[in-house]
Amino acid sequence: MSPLAPTGRLSTAAALSRLLPYWFTVTRRTWRGSVVSSFLTPVFYVVAMGVLLGGFIDGDPERLDGATSYLAFIVPGLVAAHAMQTAVADTSWPVFSNFKWNKVYDSMVATPITVRQVAIAHLSFVALRVAATCAVFDLVVAAFGVFETWWGPFVALAAQALTGAAFATLMYGFACRIDSDAAFGVVFRIGIFPLFLFSGAFFPVSNLGAVGERLAQLTPLWHGVNLSRMFSIDRIDWSLAALNLGVLLAVLVIGSRWAVSGLEKRLTT
Amino acid sequence: MIRAVGLTKSFGDFEAVKGIDLDVRRGEAFGFLGPNGAGKSSTMRMIAAVSPVSGGELSILGMDPAVDGPAIRGRLGVCPQEDTLDSELNVRDNLVVYARYFGISRSDSRARADELLEFVNLTEKARARVEDLSGGMKRRLTIARSLVSSPELLLLDEPTTGLDPQARHLLWDQLFRLKQQGVTLVITTHYMDEAEQLCDRLVVMDKGVIAAEGSPRDLIGRYSTREVAEVRFAVSGDDNPHQAYAEQLGDLGERVEVLPDRLLVYAEDGDTVLEAVHARGLRPVATLVRRSTLEDVFLRLTGRTLVD
Structure with a gap:
């Protein structure tokens, strides 16, 4: 950058410090509406499935990927799956709306902020929100005695947040490339919902048969669920953990590029 | 402030702006007068450094929008044709968060927001939700927002479209006061009375080209x-x-x-x-x-x- 051409381009950190106040302000004005979906719903799941349904299931570590109770098995998976759901909910209609209906993004890029920075700031905020939701969730379920070590839940939380962030980038990029929001309905029904059910949150994927198990293990959610669970129940296979982490990071990097290029195509006309 | 030579803008096969020359000087109120689809908004978006130039040369505040986009945008105020206010936030928050985009500190942003609400007569509505504002109030809020960074150059795309006569006159009065403070105004409009009231100089645009240029009085004298x-x-x-x-x-x-x-x-x-x-x-x-x-x-x- 020559001193004669003051491009005024901000560093990503500077742009974040300018854009995050917007997201925090929106949250401060609208958080009440999201409390039910982001917090109460998972608690209902834990009570209904982990505690009550789990009461009918033998706590056999051999059949529960090493967990000593169904509750201990399902909780880390549920939190990871919940991270995915929160992330895709926050990056579907909200993103679409920001360039299609209320045009908040248009107002942002009329300032020194660039399109890329707008996308990164929104994704960072979603990641923060997912992490906060999962942290509260983990804190509540800790009272049920599901964590084996004091430090495991912190690593599990990082895995859950990473899972959410990875899915956020994918849905963000998708939202930027569709012309009608009806496409979200299709993705939620044939993509997100089956992932939620069959990626190992509710039962060990070995129950899906050899082919089903392989398929499940190809999904990013399974990697997030597995990572979250290994550290929650303290049955860690470090090489598998490295693989899980690698897959999630790869999705995050590729997804981020996809999200940024999607928004650039959308707003730069 | 703005200089364009042979400026064009294409969307696929469609050429919205077909080679226009412009020279907007500091402190003047410059207008683009033309019907819908004349290429006014496409030109404005290029001047706002949000839409890449397809051909020709464009310099804004002495800078190239392709290279210095953020620096240019930091010194512009933009009042877009469609309101892009955030309906989830209240009136004052819309201004405060926007000031932050320009790197203005939190306390200064708040002070600036209050000052601008006063300027556009919306102080009493500071806590109101944007959804509950009338069309004229939303427009005034959008103008207030475009002023948060104390811009040298203010771009107004169809500022009074859809407003009732009283609201239009209120807005014109505010724009006139800005001009007196030395802000350069660039206005697009398809209302000839607006162009006559506000513009020192204007271009008549039609189908992507400039048909004539001059002061309102000049143009009338020359063509009518x-x-x-x-x-x-x-x-x-x-x-x-x-x-x-x-x-x-x-x-x-x-x-x-x-x-x-x-x-x-x-x-x-x-x-x-x-x-x-x-x-x-x-x-x-x-x-x-x-x-x-x-x-x-x-x-x-x-x-x-x-x-x-």
Whole structure:
């Protein structure tokens, strides 16, 4: 950058410090509406499935990927799956709306902020929100005695947040490339919902048969669920953990590029 | 402030702006007058450094938008055609968060927001939700927002479209005050009265090209007569009888324009024209003599009216 051409381009950190106040302000004005979906719903799941349904299931570590109770098995998976759901909910209609209906993004890029920075700031905020939701969730379920070590839940939380962030980038990029929001309905029904059910949150994927198990293990959610669970129940296979982490990071990097290029195509006309 | 040479903008095969030259000077109010689809908004988006230039040269505040976009945008205020306010936030928050985008500190952003609410008469609505504002109030809030960074150059795309007359006059007054403070204004409009009221200099744009350039008074002097006599005859059936009347009245003025519902006779003295019309035994159902406006300039240049 020559001193004669003051491009005024901000560093990503500077742009974040300018854009995050917007997201925090929106949250401060609208958080009440999201409390039910982001917090109460998972608690209902834990009570209904982990505690009550789990009461009918033998706590056999051999059949529960090493967990000593169904509750201990399902909780880390549920939190990871919940991270995915929160992330895709926050990056579907909200993103679409920001360039299609209320045009908040248009107002942002009329300032020194660039399109890329707008996308990164929104994704960072979603990641923060997912992490906060999962942290509260983990804190509540800790009272049920599901964590084996004091430090495991912190690593599990990082895995859950990473899972959410990875899915956020994918849905963000998708939202930027569709012309009608009806496409979200299709993705939620044939993509997100089956992932939620069959990626190992509710039962060990070995129950899906050899082919089903392989398929499940190809999904990013399974990697997030597995990572979250290994550290929650303290049955860690470090090489598998490295693989899980690698897959999630790869999705995050590729997804981020996809999200940024999607928004650039959308707003730069 | 703004200099363009042969500036073009294409969307696929469609060329929205077909090579225009511009030179906007510091402190003036410059207008783009033209109907919808003339290429005004495409030009504005390029000047706002949010839409890449397809061809030609464009320099804003001495900088190239392709290279110095963020620096240019940091010194501009933009009031877009469609309101892009955040309906989830209240009136004041809309200004505060926007000021933060320009790197203004939290406390300064709040002070600036209060100052601007005062300027656009919205102090009492500071805590109101944007959704609950009237169209005119939203527009004023959008203008206030475009001023948070104390811009040297303010771009206003159709600032008063959809507003009632009272709201328009209030806005014009505020824009006039900004101009007095030395802010350079660039305005697009398809209202000729707005262009006449606000602009020191303007270009008439049509189908992506500039048809004429000058001050409102210049343009009227150059392309129209002092007065216009409007003559309306009774219409029966599908035929437009005005075409036939136009031939009978052709010699009464410098020029006659035929509109679907009336004739416009351009002359130095409109009353003389009307007397002559009556003297020829014609009985129009309505007549009017008025001064020429930019609307007449546009009609002369393009053969069409501004607002279809």
